[in-house]
Amino acid sequence: MDQLHLDLPGPTPATGDGFQPAGLPDAALAALLKVAGPGVDVPLLTIEARHLGGALAPGARAGGAVSALEAAYALFSGGITVDAESRAAVHACLDDLAAALAPWRAPISYRNFTERREDGHATWLIWVNGFAGTGKASAKVAAGIRNNPKGWYANLHTSEFPGGAVRGQLHRGGW
Structure with a gap:
């Protein structure tokens, strides 16, 4: 290739x-x-x-x-x-x-085409029901998520669901 x-x-x-x-x-x-x-x-x-x-x-x-x-x-x-x-x-x-x-x-x-971090923040890929997006986290928050993902809860907001479209506990895993 x-x-x-x-x-x-x-x-x-x-x-x-x-x-x-x-x-x-x-x-x-x-x-x-x-x-x-x-x-x-x-x-x-x-x-x-x-x-x-x-x-x-x-x-x-x-x-x-x-x-x-x-x-x-x-x-x-x-x-x-x-x-x-x-x-x-x-x-x-x-x-x-x-x-x-x-x-x-x-x-x-789509983060597969992105190699650099923006603004010194870690970039996280978010996949939900066939839609992709990204979120940013400070270095301290990113380290906390990496070290103990179960200690973090995510709430994804969209324009259609401003109160939260998806909520859930984070966990270590793969795609």
Whole structure:
């Protein structure tokens, strides 16, 4: 599979990140090109937008932990980070790219395409009845959940159920 995607055969020091735009209209593409287009010194090896839809479109099928993604594209970018200078340059470019495309970002991110933590908080994937979302926790709360998940209770609020759509005790386990 790595040969199909032209990934390097061995471990490579790199940083990448991604998110899902709800769409990529002309204004979004112009914003992307302004920070990473021709004539801009960009330390990234790749900026790719994969079209979603089809079987991933909402309502196309039911089943599985995540049956659909509420986004039109999956965007992923990355660069080689061999030293502190290259790490800083790649992170800054990824931040610029995310900020430039923020107005078109889908409301829910699929975390398999996300490599970096936001705002120094741990990011948790939440799967409920085929819908995916994320939650943020401070480092102290994240450590508490990791060390003793049974000591924590979750209450997931949605716009449809502001009082709480799902409530439950946390426990250690897998998917």
